[in-house]
Amino acid sequence: MSARLIFNIGELTTNDPTLGDGSVLGRLRDAALVVDETKVLWVGESAKAPGCDESIDADGAAVVPGFVDSHTHLVFAGERSDEFEARMAGTPYDGGGIARTVAATREASRIELHTQTAKRVRELQAGGVTTMEIKSGYELTLSGEQRLLAIASEFTDEVTFLGAHVVPDEFAHDRRAYVELVIDQMLERCAPMARWADVFCEQGAFDVDEAREILLQARIMGLGLRVHGNQLGDSGGVALAVELDAASVDHCTFVNDHDLEALAASGTVATLLPGAEFCTRSSYPSGRRLLDAGATVALATDCNPGTSYVTSMSFVIALAVREMAMTVDEALWAATRGGARALRRDDVGHLGVGARADVVLLDAPRAAHLAYRPCGAVVGRTLRALR
Numbered sequence: 001m002s003a004r005l006i007f008n009i010g011e012l013t014t015n016d017p018t019l020g021d022g023s024v025l026g027r028l029r030d031a032a033l034v035v036d037e038t039k040v041l042w043v044g045e046s047a048k049a050p051g052c053d054e055s056i057d058a059d060g061a062a063v064v065p066g067f068v069d070s071h072t073h074l075v076f077a078g079e080r081s082d083e084f085e086a087r088m089a090g091t092p093y094d095g096g097g098i099a100r101t102v103a104a105t106r107e108a109s110r111i112e113l114h115t116q117t118a119k120r121v122r123e124l125q126a127g128g129v130t131t132m133e134i135k136s137g138y139e140l141t142l143s144g145e146q147r148l149l150a151i152a153s154e155f156t157d158e159v160t161f162l163g164a165h166v167v168p169d170e171f172a173h174d175r176r177a178y179v180e181l182v183i184d185q186m187l188e189r190c191a192p193m194a195r196w197a198d199v200f201c202e203q204g205a206f207d208v209d210e211a212r213e214i215l216l217q218a219r220i221m222g223l224g225l226r227v228h229g230n231q232l233g234d235s236g237g238v239a240l241a242v243e244l245d246a247a248s249v250d251h252c253t254f255v256n257d258h259d260l261e262a263l264a265a266s267g268t269v270a271t272l273l274p275g276a277e278f279c280t281r282s283s284y285p286s287g288r289r290l291l292d293a294g295a296t297v298a299l300a301t302d303c304n305p306g307t308s309y310v311t312s313m314s315f316v317i318a319l320a321v322r323e324m325a326m327t328v329d330e331a332l333w334a335a336t337r338g339g340a341r342a343l344r345r346d347d348v349g350h351l352g353v354g355a356r357a358d359v360v361l362l363d364a365p366r367a368a369h370l371a372y373r374p375c376g377a378v379v380g381r382t383l384r385a386l387r
Ligand code: NIG
Pocket: 073, 095, 097, 098, 101, 200, 228, 231, 276, 302, 304, 305, 306, 307, 308
């Protein structure tokens, strides 16, 4: 494909501070963008745009970078709406339902899992997601985790091994044996199929020492590190993630002052998943407190059948704005460039020259409509760069 011009953009958010108004959002008015099938080639005022063979008239609409959903559990079978209903009636979430999804996923055929995953990927993409991470974690056997990683790889390069999601029921009498299985066999066989390793570091899952041991081995096997931490309590997951220079620590619902300071001084992104608080009727993490402390914040869906059956990044943005005291601009950045940081990527999450041509045209004059009119109707056409 030759160059394609998108002109007449009412409000362009580039997330490149060298462009436009010089803010972190690098915002331009009456702007245009030239892309080819992979990259952004030119950004500037609509009136100065070069001619191209093909053009799209944005008709005054806002344009934003494609969303980067840096945390999903898309490969699973079954559903747990009964648990959701119980939580709405006051039953707290404790991670116990994960075993039910493990049982359903082990039962499912590869084709069934693939079909269900493809459907969820399409939902995310329809909502403007152009880069997504996908975790394993719902089989918890060597061959099962490999099966989930292989399916995830068909949809993304950002594949995460989450064999340390919980200790499966058959190891309940000997959790050490499961930790050793993860360290000795699963990591060796699964590492070539993944870019990342993640551990659910929480009471009822893995404690800090177990998580550290698993993550250190994952690093030896060449994987980047991520942590599910401080979702249900002060689990020590945030401090561990910073100690290990993990790319991201996700949930961060309970963070103490030491965690805040540590995050602010680190290269570890605090990824907030407000769909989980929504679906478990829990208190939201304080996005404001993290941002004011100087932490880098990302937003992601956490799409999974237990705590967050959510495939809309604009709903996540709306929750961050309404419930977590983030401004629309902070939430938009966190859902795009913040997600890219959480995946240690510089080529996505922004629309500077050379970035991947992942572009979302909104059916709205301003990006603020993402939160103002939540639930996805605002996301218009999405252009996704060829991979
Ligand atoms: O990110 N907290 C751990 N894992 C998922 C939930 C898994 C489940 O309940 O199925 C999460 O919230």
